[in-house]
Amino acid sequence: MSSREEIRRKGYEIAELLQHGTNPSPARPRAVGSVPGLRHYTRESIFGAVWARPGLELRYRMLATLSVLSSLQYLSQLQTYVHSALNMGLSAEEIQEALIHCSIYAGFPTAVNALEVAHDAFRERGIEPPQTEVPEVSLEEMEARGRELRERLIGVEDQGGYVNAMADLAPDLRRLTLQFSFGEIYFRPGLDLKARVVCATAALTALRADAQLRNFLQAGPRVGLAKEEIVEVLMHTGGYAGYPAALNAISLAAEVWG
Secondary structure: OOOOOHHHHHHHHHHHHHHOOOOOOOOOOOHHHOOOOOHHHHHHHHHHHOOOOOOOOOOHHHHHHHHHHHOOHHHHHHHHHHHHHOOOOOOOHHHHHHHHHHHHOOHHHHHHHHHHHHHHHHHHOOOOOOOOOOOOOOOOHHHHHHHHHHHHHHHHOOOOOOHHHHHHHHHHHHHHHHHHHHHOOOHHOOHHHHHHHHHHHHHHHHHOOHHHHHHHHHHHHHOOOHHHHHHHHHOOHHHHHHHHHHHHHHHHHHHHEE
């Protein structure tokens, strides 16, 4: 087991790698730096104890972080992490797509707010916001490919719970999710399917959307994520969404994979 000093050292190494908090940003109080012990705590408990863990690429850890911050609308912290994401080599398009992707789960207004923050950060760095070309297809094709992708990720829908509720009360809601979530957002260029599943898993964990997360815990292995990697995604959310959210997700994973 690592000593506290070793965890702290690793945490500062990760923070230095990301150049975390060193980029220009709008003036705001830096409470973390002024409260005794809090800066060390964040370097230890988040960067040293979690980010430095083996088992998940730093790219996926950053995408999970951006997904949580966007979904929960922690916009001040999101701005700092957008800079860190650029520092570690994520492209502006990847960052933008992660924020758009999470709008499926947290609502489109969250993407609007998050994109404004990200685009401000891009312009501070002299980066033009990406203008990703998205081929347009018919609603019929969106629904067909959305249904196919959903079954690939999650399998054939089980009856019960919200599936029955949609069938009985809101069949058009199911159609909308197939068309615009699975059939449109998931097919946007700029972010591969494996990365999108990481974003979805982190967002659903943060939002405590347990019924939907239960489904997505089946999606990871189907796109090439090992269960150990998915567990790391769930653990990673703890520092940003709170440990109860991460603990709930781990409990669900034990049920789904048990």
